[in-house]
Amino acid sequence: LTTTASALNEVKRVLKKINYHPRIAYVNRWCEHSLYLDALAQRVKKGIGEFEPDVQDEVRIIFSAHSIPERCVRKGDPYPQDVTLTVRGVLERARINNKWYIAYQSRTGRVRWLSPAVDELILNLIGEGARSFLIVPVSFVSDHFETLYEIDILLADKVRSAGGVLHRTESLNASDDFIGVLGQLVMDALFK
Numbered sequence: 001l002t003t004t005a006s007a008l009n010e011v012k013r014v015l016k017k018i019n020y021h022p023r024i025a026y027v028n029r030w031c032e033h034s035l036y037l038d039a040l041a042q043r044v045k046k047g048i049g050e051f052e053p054d055v056q057d058e059v060r061i062i063f064s065a066h067s068i069p070e071r072c073v074r075k076g077d078p079y080p081q082d083v084t085l086t087v088r089g090v091l092e093r094a095r096i097n098n099k100w101y102i103a104y105q106s107r108t109g110r111v112r113w114l115s116p117a118v119d120e121l122i123l124n125l126i127g128e129g130a131r132s133f134l135i136v137p138v139s140f141v142s143d144h145f146e147t148l149y150e151i152d153i154l155l156a157d158k159v160r161s162a163g164g165v166l167h168r169t170e171s172l173n174a175s176d177d178f179i180g181v182l183g184q185l186v187m188d189a190l191f192k
Contacts, residue, residue, distance in 0.1 A: 004028070025189040031082035032089055035184055039177040040086070040138065041093035043169040047134045048096065050167045059132040060099050060125055063087045065139040066146065067104035067113040080114060086138050098134075101125075106146050119155055126162045133159060135168040141178065143171045 008026065015021065030036055048056050065083045073080055087102055103121040107113040116124075122133055135151050151168050159166040172178035 025186075027185045027189050029078075029082060030181070030185055031086045033181060033185065034089075035177070035181040037086065037089035037093055039172055039175070039181060040090045040136065040169075042177070043172075044090060044094045044096065044134070044136055047136070047167055047169040048098065051132055051134075051165065055132045055165075057098065058130070059134050060101065060130050061096075061134045061136060062118060062122065063090075063100065063102045063136045063138045064105050064118050064151065065102065065114075065137075067107045067115075067117070070112040070114060073114065083138060090136070090138070105150055118151075119158060122155065122159060122164075122166075123162070126159070126164055131164040133164060133166045135166065137168065137171065141172045143173060147171055 011024075044061065048059055048061075051059050063083070063086075065079075068077065068079055083102060087100070091100065101116075101121055103116050103118040104114045105118045107117065118135070125133070135155070137147055137151070140147055147168065151166075156166045172181075
C-alpha cells in the first residue's frame with residue numbers, strides 16, 4: 001500500500017481539482033492471482049535451469065522484494081504478508097525442493113526497514129558455504145534500477161568476488177503471460 005496509496009491519492013487529488021468524477025475501478029491486491037503466480041513459477045524453473053545440472057539442487061532461491069519502512073507495517077500495511085503469499089503460491093506451482101528465503105532491497109535513509117537485506121542474507125549464506133543463488137524479484141514486475149543495477153551488477157559482483165554464482169529470473173516486463181495477468185485483473189475489477 002505504501003506506493004499504491006500515494007499514487008491513488010494523487011489521482012483523486014487531481015480529479016477533484018479539475019472537478020472530474022469518473023467511475024474508477026481499483027485493483028488493490030493481486031499477490032495471489034493464479035496467472036501471476038504461474039508466470040513467476042515458470043521463471044523460477046527456467047532460472048534454476050540456468051545453473052549447471054550438478055548444482056541445481058543446491059541453488060538457494062532468494063525472493064527479493066522492495067523494502068518498506070517498518071513503521072508502515074506497524075500501521076497495518078499488509079505488504080510483508082502479501083509477499084509471503086506470493087512466494088508460497090510460486091513454490092506450490094514450481095514444485096521445487098531448493099532452500100528459499102525472502103529478503104528485501106532498495107532501502108534508503110535512516111529509518112528501520114524490513115529485513116533481512118538481500119545482500120546481507122547472501123553474504124551470510126556464502127559464509128555458511130552456499131555458492132549458487134537465484135534471485136526472484138517478486139515485487140518488481142519490470143526491469144529497472146533495482147533489478148538491472150542493484151541485483152545484476154552490484155550484487156552479482158559481490159557474489160562473484162566471494163566465489164559464488166548468481167542468476168536472476170527474467171522479469172515479467174511486457175511478456176505475453178504478464179499482459180494476460182494485467183488484462184484479467186482489469187476485467188475482474190471492471191465486471192465484479
